[in-house]
Amino acid sequence: MNAGKQLLKRLPILAALFTAGAIATAQTTVTIATVNNPDMVVMQELSHVFEAANPDIRLEWLVLDEGTLRSRVTTDAAIGGASFDIVTVGAYDTALWGANDWLHSIDELAASHPDAAEGYDFDDLLPAVRDGLLYDGSLYAVPFYGESSFTMYNARLLDEAGLSMPEQPTWEEIAEIACELHDPANGVAGIVLRGKPGWGDNMAPITTVINTFGGQWFDDEGRPTIDTPEWNAAISFYADLVQRCGPPGVTGISFPEALALMSQGRAGMWVDATVAAGFLAGSEAGADIAHALAPVGPVAKGNQWLWSWNLGIPTTSDAVEEAFRFIMWATSSDYIELVAEERGWAAVPPGTRTSTYERAEYQEAAPFATMTLGAINAADPLDATANPQVAPGVQFVQIPEFQGIGNDVAQLIADALAGNITVEQALERGQRAAEDAMQDAGYY
């Protein structure tokens, strides 16, 4: 009796729960795989705005570090796993994915869903960034974030030493200034550069040095050209610089480690991603940091890199329309306004839209903005090396084999930076590994 009454009392609650369940099932779930970079974390935090405006869509997130994300989404795409409706793909991967028919063409989606793409303004996207996402003339992902590289230096330290930084330094000048500043007794390194092995770690800045010293990874047919005098000059220069005038333990240093040193005033200068300037601005040494262009060597080409993180929709997705609505929202100028409103102009994702750089508020909040834009526009993935190369890319080469070869060579170079083997040995072994990989893949 009592139990019956209890049940009757609860009936409305149960009914309400069932209805709620029914509403929940009417929603479409969109699963997003992305990188754990600060800009993507902001996107996840602000995505409730999108969900509120699109009650029929529920977003689910998988946020991973770059390497893990790449192996997860690539494996998923290769075996047709269909786990994701939106994937974050890098500038290196997008065209390869497009070639494999793993991503929907954005042009086609924009044509078939004109209401979702309304007001998006594709022409506002930075041409250098957008062109890196084309395969066969068609766009396969939309840029969420873009960067180039330049020189950041601690102007106070330079002033104290009576030195000055040219607007466009050469690598020779950089080495000279760095070694003047180098003061290990007081815990100040002249220059901090990446040495941690990985194609996206040490090989990103090192490849820009190789480019501007006249070297390149492959010739126009895909024959490796690692065992060359240009590579030797570039790597010897880099190794000598970090060994003589860099912090201890170069093979453990990548972006976060260098950022930590620079932001505490424990390094005189740093050549790295333009996005670092935003992090440095808010740090301990923030007020002292000034910027110059990426250093050049004998060949004035490929000395500044170009990278972007982009959102694409896998062909295996079963919520294409909903996913398309989200990526149009997350890469729109409205989204940039939203971040500016919620987090301030300094926090907006850089390097995607001309309109961002035209805003006076952004120029004011990010004094390095003009230089960043100049660097991004000056980087040309189609003409980054002295001689033609087999595929586009500044600090990478857009072929499937590059990641493996890049990582293998990165390890050998780290071994040379640590002084365990000579530069000659590293290059000779790198050349052999690259030749094996390219021959196995049937390039020649």
Add this chain to the structure above:
Amino acid sequence: MAITSGTGTGPSTQPAARRSRRDARRFLSSPALIYLILVTQVPFALTIWLAFTNWNLLRPASAGFNGLGQIVRNFRRILTNPDFLLVIWNTIYLTVAVVLITFILGMLFAILLEKPFPGRALARTLLISPFLLMPVASAVLWKNLMLDPSFGLSAWAMQLFGLQSVYLVQEAPMLSIIAIVSWQWTPFVMLILLAGLQSLPADTREAAWLDGAGPVTMFRFIILPHLRRFIEIAVLLEVIFLLNIFGEIFVITSGGPGLQTTNLPYQIYLEAFSRWNLGTASTYGIVAIVLANLVIIAFIQVLRQKRKEMA
């Protein structure tokens, strides 16, 4: 078996009933058996199948069974790779070194902890804690908090003595990995040996003591023979786990500099997720299985030999 197989056609009802009961039992246990076969053998079968392919994940057209010629090519590719022997050597060196270090340290700590002393429970908990940390967490801790040449504890300690800070992971990568993994696995050996020590009857020890056995004799002729089984278990389990060390290498050295800390599991990871070659990665996988079996058989043989000598 002998009884039931002969009575299949017999008139007796008892064996038939027994058989039907046995069949029912088999039937009921079959889901578990099938489940076990699926979860343990399917990945292995897939590995073998993949070894017959030349599948580069980024080239969908390269997927597909290529026949015997391909597995021969894959084996030739990895066996003629000049780095192959180095990788095998790294794997064995890392495993054996850690087993030896953890065995000696584990034994010392176990003997230390066996006798009651004030604060023993606390000391035991503290000594066990490295093993309770996740491998990746402890690797991050060592890399950044302890060994970082600018911000780490080691840098601070070096500065106290007015020395130039060195980056141990760069100067001695393999030794760093061995030290960190040993730090982590010593408690495991210690726990097993401690359990062994505590199961040694007190009267045996007393009898030996009355017979005039000193500490060394006691250890050599009473404690060590008693611990033999425990040592075997500890070493065997350690070898199985240590052949698969991955997290520490992934986080601290990424297998480098060069190939100095690349062991077989890390090489498989590189082959599959850096070079995207599933065919060669799976061939390496087969090599890893063979190697693991060889090392374990070798260990068991050595231990058996020891037992015979001691008997």
